[in-house]
Amino acid sequence: MNLSFSAHIGTMTGPTANGDVPTSKFLNRLTTFPTVSTGIEALKSNPVMAAPLAVAKRTSLLFATPVFPLASLSYFMLEPLIEPIMKKLDTVAHDSLSRIESTWPLIKEQPEHIKAEIEYLVLLPWTKSKEQKDYVSSTYTDEYSRCGKGGVMAKGRALICTQLIVLSDGLLWIKSLLNGGHGRKPVAVKTQDIKPDSVMFSAIYRSLWRSIGRYDSNYEFDLQVAEMRKQRAYVPADKPPPTIFAIRCHPKADQVCAELDEYFFKNWPWKDKATAQQFLRSETNRWACLALPNARDDRILDSVRVNTLLFLLDDVAEAMSLSEGQALYKRLTPIALGKALPDRNDPYEWMTYDIWKSMRATDPELTEVVWQGALLCITAQVDEARLNCPDLGSLLKHRAKEAGIAFVAAVMRYSQGLHLTPDDITSISDIHTTYALLGVTVNDILSFDKEIRALRLNPTEGAQILNMTQALANDTELNYKASKRVLWVLCREWEVRHQQLVKERMQKKGVSKDLERYLEGLELVLGGNEWWSWRTERYQEKGLKMGE
Secondary structure, three states: OOOOHHHHOOEOOOOOOOOOOOEOHHHHHHOOOHHHHHHHHHHHHOHHHHHHHHHHHHHHHHHHHHHHHHHHHHHHHHHHHHHHHHHHHHHHHHHHHHHHHHHOHHHHOOHHHHHHHHHHHHOHHHHHHHHHHHHHHHHHHHHHHHOOOOOHHHHHHHHHHHHHHHHHHHHHHHHHHHOOOOOOOOOOOOHHHOOOOOHHHHHHHHHHHHHOOOOOHHHHHHHHHHHHHOOOOOOOOOOOOOOOOOOOOOOOHHHHHHHHHHHHHHHOOOOOHHHHHHHHHHOHHHHHHHHOOOOOOOOHHHHHHHHHHHHHHHHHHHOOOHHHHHHHHHHHHHHHOOOOOOOOOOHHHHHHHHHHHHHHHHOHHHHHHHHHHHHHHHHHHOOHHHHOOOOHHHHHHHHHHHOOHHHHHHHHHHHHOOOOOHHHHHHOHHHHHHHHHHHHHHHHHHHHHHHHHHHHHOOOHHHOOOOHHHHHHHHHOOOHHHHHHHHHHHHHHHHHHHHHHHHHHHOOOOOOHHHHHHHHHHHHHHHHHHHHHHHOOOOOOOOOOOOO
């Protein structure tokens, strides 16, 4: 039986009745700590402790051997009572060592490392004060050299710069502590090295460093880039934001549309029944009811009818060559002016004659204004210049003529009985420009697919496409959908510009009641035109319903 200290350190008690020696988890765990195991070996190797250990060993051999049988018998009798208690105490002691080890991991380190750590902690105040002194001194020296070493002013600027740098380093050190860092040795960070994650420092940085002429534009640039990245990236959307213009419909729209649908369905020389049915589904007569919601009740019928007449004549000219279209309009012009009587067997002639005669009887002055707009429109539709528009600028000018922009504005004046002076017209020339740009562009975007279909079915000169969507696609190498998206952005910008111009004009002197109503009417024309164009089967094969 070996009763030396090293052999006995792992036993809880003496041997059991069956000869097994129970082990202690606590003592085994304790001897794994380098400090304990090193201490045991030191005791064994120390000459001073060698003699007492030898005496203890001899004594145990002398007295324990005769007594051991009696001790074994006693342990055998008391084992059922003692062993559970000893095991419980051993478990508690073992768990306590585990908690100590997790709380102070240093206890598992070698004694040399523990000694070094203790020395570091004891000397920490002196060491830190010396480090900070050297850090501040070196920072000040660096900043003083940057400021030119030029007397009191240079020293003052260097002192302020040093304070700012020390403040920024301190904030960054605290940030490292909060993020789980040790924070033992703050790294000197110069102002040009500060990154956008130091948000706490940004306000102080911008204001103070600007004041002393040491502002770092790279830092501001990084902040701006970081802020930009938070914004949503561009995602193409074929459906644009809604127009800002008001959208209304004439209160008698249903009655007017029912009457004029029947009128044109019965009297117009349709190519076939399917074309006539498509005219009804397209709700062409409703366009003017949406564009002219403020029309007088006694003028709404003629206002809608003359507009639908030009819609249908445009379709006729589109199916002809340019020379055939010119001949058609040359024949109809004197009839519209009342200088020639119509052939009652020719619907183009007698319907043209009756409509213009009725308008002239109501208001000859404004009917003449409408006619001038109509003449500009029909002439441009069959002009050879439409085949030679090399750029967007020339295309816009020609499209403004043939799309009937001036004609519609004149019809709106007629429908409300608005009489404007030449000075009124001159004072709103820039408003007329944005009105024309918007009218043409919205029409070109939403009628483009219809023009493509017409050209494929009947590739005549009159059907040759003159459209901003195609022109922009050709100039920019965008596809048609992308070109439409770009044009929609232009339209929304022109809307804002249009309203700004109207507001500026209204704030000036000399705004008559008729001019005010006319400016309102232009916006209603634009809003109603877009609403209808999104929904009519004239432009959309499967357009939205008028109520959507």
